[in-house]
Amino acid sequence: MAHAYTPGLKVTANSIVKKERRLPIKGKVLVKVGDEVTASNIVATTSLPGNVEPLNLAGKLGVPPSDIREYLVKTEGDSLEEGEIIAKTRGLFGLFKTVIKSPIKGTLENISDITGQLILRAPPKKVEIDAYIDGKVVEVIENEGVVIETVATFVQGIFGIGGEAKGVIKKIASSPDDVISTDMIKKEHEGKILIGGSFVDSNTLKQAAKYGVSGIVVGGIDDQDLRNFLGYDIGVAITGSEDIGVTLVITEGFGKMNMAERTFELLCAQDGKKASINGATQIRAGVLRPEIVIPLPGEKPEEIEQESKGLEIGYPIRVIREPHFGAMGKVSELPPELQQIETEAKVRILGVELEDGSKIALPRANVEMIEE
Amino acid sequence: MGNKEINAILATDCGxxxxxxxxxxxxxxxxxxxxxxxxxxxxxxxxxxxxKGVLNAIREVEELADKEILAGEKIITPRVGERKGVDLYISTSSAGGGLQMMVAGVVKTMTAESAARAALGAGAIVMETIASNDGRLTYEKIELIRKLRPDMILLSGGIDGGTVKHVVELAEIIGAADPKPRFGTGYNLPVIYAGNKDAQDSIKENLEKKTDLSIVDNLRPLLEMENLEPARREIHDLFMEHVMAHAPGYKKLMNWTKVPIMPTPGAVGLLIKTIAENEKIQVIGVDIGGATTDIFSVFQKIFNRTVSANLGMSYSISNVLVEAGVENIMRWVPFKVDRKYLRNMIKNKMIRPTTIPQTLKGLQLEQAIAREALRLAFVQHKSMAVGLKGIQQERTISDAFSQSATGASLVDMMHLDLVVGSGGALSHAPRRNQAAFMVIDGFLPEGVTRLAVDSIFMMPQLGVLSTVNEKAATEVFDKDCLIRLGTCIAPVGNGKEGRPCVTVSLEDKKIEVNYRDMVLIPLSVGEKKEVIITPTKSFDVGAGKGKQLKTLVDGGIVGLIIDARGRPFELPEDNSKRIELLTRWNNALAIYPEKM
Structure with missing residues (x-):
């Protein structure tokens, strides 16, 4: 492939961030273009069809399915209160009547003469979506949702768990290689998004969840700790729906990994500011990465997003596989021909000048561009 | 379409x-x-x-072949002279997650299983199987159907003329769930009914208004008979009409080709079936991808396909760890490895799926994981590729002794003739010997088995080509696609390490191999030699324990592999012994560079 490279994660100080907020099914949009919203404002709402409750009427009455209509006092489409009579038998001389009551409030949706089953449906459930970030409504997707825009510091992580959360940024590590330990998580961190260094373990995460910390951003975590914290192994990287009390965003990878200096500095510079965080990660198709958005109200964007052109000499890169995992450098050479590496595979390589001045050659697939 | 005028064919596979x-x-x-x-x-x-991706791939073909195939965004057909256009354009697709189906049947091990086989055979991923007797309560089934957003549902149940109540109940459940298709809300979800014909009217009543219902012949008209083809054909048609037509850009792509676009695994399956039919052999095909592993087999002329949706080498690599367990992966690694390191390495590959192993140790770890992915996918395949369950069998005295139950696996390793491997881990292994060894460890063939790999993964395109021009598909498959690795001889049985296991006589050479040893004998591509295989009394190579077998073996890029490690195969639990054995076998088969 002509452009074999991995686009990097976005780490920007001051750029335009747009977030689409869409309902799962069509509904009502509550705001209009130009409205200023805060992260917790409800922007759209809808009703999901209620749960279904089957009722085996023929079985309960002890009659053939084809006869159930004779005993029904309600018909398809009728609304029902919980405990309201749906069907009854006449009994013997008015005695020994069997009465079937509705187990739920809702409507009678379907009557089957073949299976003798009734389908009851509970009232619709209300679903609301909030703005997620402070900003301005720039687009209304009719009956479906909105697009919110803001100028913000925007940092993408490589992997996360836990869904959307909001909080104030609080730096707790003094350098990108600091390990976050249990004693660094305090009661006053409730509702905060904590910025750590290189590593967090499961006990520290449990402590954070206990104190109601909104989110933790850190360089790395051991897979075993992630398992200990979640109680299960993550098989496929589709996350975001975990109910764990705290949202975690890993910026570098698995293991103890220093947070990239620039990421650390950008996040720490916003200490005390309100932010939104989301751990949702989906690597296959669509590539959803976890993120931290720190709106900067009133500021003008300095960085204009440019489409990645691919690798070029002089571009900053990060090594994303062993050996040299995590090392940063600049592209120094891009030989076009395939070269044999230690595994004997013939691959496209690139030359990299690392930050310490040493030069190495790597498969192009094993570096990612640092997008600024 | 006459084959005479077809001189240039362009085929794409949108993965x-x-x-x-x-x-x-x-x-x-x-x-x-x-x-x-x-x-x-x-x-x-x-x-x-x-x-857009199709055009880019074609442009690369234009550059490499120095030909003009595109006029703007149109494929030039037919060919004009030597350098312009093609006579035929065809395509397969598994983009956008492929074809995702839900199947439902009355009895879990009978109609529901047949429905799953029909869907898998058509190239679908079966997201969930629902059956009247699956142990779920009705509301749980409804919840499940609502949560999944399949591309299509296949509903079956009941033999023709049998009871209708249960299958209608399933239709009511589907109706109550009111499922929505994966691609948007602008159309109704396609539902195929392939059950008891007496229930067709009631099914229509329940589902016609809520879904896009189509009705085909019962896929299990009798208890003793499966009739999967009508359902499979309908799945292919609906895949084109609904799923593909709603995926981005496919309407345009469909206009470019006169031949229906096929789901990628459906096309690979067709090709595997063709090989088995033409050569009259029993075949296993495997495609180990980044997200899924597909296995195809033809035994006793019965074709089966399974897809292990979450076993793969990049996106799903972490799931291989979850399903196999750390121990099972570590047992294939020929050096000491720290458990924590291995877990982190696997997760790092999951989050950066496009990276490749750069060190030999990194390669060995990935190949250890590939072995487990193959093994697990094959376990799933064996449990799905079975004879019909719940039917009466006529038994002879000898059958009564063997106590074979109905629904036994059709997969018979001793009678397997050929394994074809494809997918990145096998097709792109730096040494072909590595691919051969991974296939042997993953599938554990018995007796005499030929091994091959797809050179650059073009089986999907050749599969769909075989529907319109079988000659072209066969010739390209034979000459350019299939790389013959050689033949594996693996005696069944166990013995004592260092004691004789098997003797192979090839021309004037006599090779004696001890139990737990592996030997590689050079035998080039195209060579076909007669061998006499004489196992010792506890071992069987196909003719019975201790019985000699005279047969022809094919050469290949790797050669003739004698695997005397025994079947069932087990690795020692003692770590240093295990590492010593793995190193010995790797050296015998020249798997890795010598410096290891």
């Missing part, structure tokens, strides 16, 4: 990450692969148009 294009031309009366190009698939944002 979930890469779109591959191949150009086939007829030269000196023979169809051969000319070049192959590839480009990233463009189904997802920001492109959301599959044809």
């Amino acid at each position: 979930s990450t890469t779109t591959k294009a191949i150009l086939i031309e007829k030269k000196n009366g023979e169809y051969r692969l000319v070049v192959r190009g590839e480009a990233p698939t463009t189904v997802e944002a920001p492109f959301e148009d599959v044809t």
Whole structure:
């Protein structure tokens, strides 16, 4: 492939961030273009069809399915209160009547003469979506949702768990290689998004969840700790729906990994500011990465997003596989021909000048561009 | 379509990450692969148009072959002279997650299982199987159907003329769930009914208004009979009409080709079936991808396909760890490895799926994981590729002794003739010996078995080509696609290490192999030699314990592999003994560079 490279994660100080907020099914949009919203404002709402409750009427009455209509006092489409009579038998001389009551409030949706089953449906459930970030409504997707825009510091992580959360940024590590330990998580961190260094373990995460910390951003975590914290192994990287009390965003990878200096500095510079965080990660198709958005109200964007052109000499890169995992450098050479590496595979390589001045050659697939 | 005028064929396969294009031309009366190009698939944002990736892949073909195939965004057909256009364009697709189906049947081990086989055979991923007797309560089934957003549902149940109540109940459940299709809300979900014909009217009543219902012949008309083809054909038609037509850019792509676009695994399956039919052999095909592992088999002329949706080498690599367990992966690694390191390495590959092993140790770890992915996918395949369950069997005295139950697996390793491997881990292994060894460890063939790999993964394109021009598909498959690795001889039985296991006589050579040893004998591609295989009394190579077998073996890039490690195969639990054995076998088969 002509452009074999991995686009990097976005780490920007001051750029335009747009977030689409869409309902799962069509509904009502509550705001209009130009409205200023805060992260917790409800922007759209809808009703999901209620749960279904089957009722085996023929079985309960002890009659053939084809006869159930004779005993029904309600018909398809009728609304029902919980405990309201749906069907009854006449009994013997008015005695020994069997009465079937509705187990739920809702409507009678379907009557089957073949299976003798009734389908009851509970009232619709209300679903609301909030703005997620402070900003301005720039687009209304009719009956479906909105697009919110803001100028913000925007940092993408490589992997996360836990869904959307909001909080104030609080730096707790003094350098990108600091390990976050249990004693660094305090009661006053409730509702905060904590910025750590290189590593967090499961006990520290449990402590954070206990104190109601909104989110933790850190360089790395051991897979075993992630398992200990979640109680299960993550098989496929589709996350975001975990109910764990705290949202975690890993910026570098698995293991103890220093947070990239620039990421650390950008996040720490916003200490005390309100932010939104989301751990949702989906690597296959669509590539959803976890993120931290720190709106900067009133500021003008300095960085204009440019489409990645691919690798070029002089571009900053990060090594994303062993050996040299995590090392940063600049592209120094891009030989076009395939070269044999230690595994004997013939691959496209690139030359990299690392930050310490040493030069190495790597498969192009094993570096990612640092997008600024 | 007459084959006479077809001299240049362009075929594409739109995979979930890469779109591959191949150009086939007829030269000196023979169809051969000319070049192959590839480009990233463009189904997802920001492109959301599959044809962009197709055009990029074709442009690479144009450059490499120095030909003009495109006029703007149109494929030039038919060919004009030697350098312009092609006579035929065909395509397969698994982009956008492939074809995702839910199946439902009355009895879990009977109609529901038949329905799953029909869907898998058509190239679908079966997201969930629902049965009247699956142990779920009705509301749980409804919840489940609502949560899944399949591309299609296949409903079956009841033999023709049997009871209708249960299958109608399933239809009511589907109706109550009111499922929505995966791609948007602008159309109704396709539901295929292939059950008891007496229930057709009631099914219509329940589902016709809520879904896009189509009715085909019962896939289990009698208890003793499966009739999967009508359902499979309908799945293919609906895949084109509904799923593909709603995926970004496919309407355009469908207009470019007169031949229906096939789901990628459906096309590979067709090719495997064709090989088995033409050569009258029992075949296993495997495609180990980044997200899924597909296995195809033909035993006793019965075709089966399974897809292990979450066993793969990049996106799903972490799930291999979850399902196999750390111990099972570590047992294949020929050096001491720290458990924590291995877990982190696997997760790092999951989050950065496009990286490749750069060190030999990294490669060995990935190949250890591939062995487990193959093994687990094969376990699933064996449990699905079974005879019909719940039917009466006529038994002879000898059957009564063997106590074979109905629904026994059709997969019979001793009678397996050929294994064809494909997918990155096998097709792109730096040494072909590594591919051969991974296939042997993953599948554990018994007796005499030929091994091959797909050179550059073009089986999907050749599969769909076989529907319109079998000659071209066969010739290219034979000459350019299939790389013959050689033959594996693996005696069944166990003995004592260091004691004789088998003797193989080849021409004037006599090779004695001890139990737990492996030997590689050079035998080149195209060579076919007669061998006499004499196992010792506890071992069987196909003729019975201790019985001699005279047979022909095929050579290949790797050669003739004698695997005397025994079947069932077990690795010692003692770590240093295990590492010593793995190293010995790796050296015997020249798996890795000598410095290891």
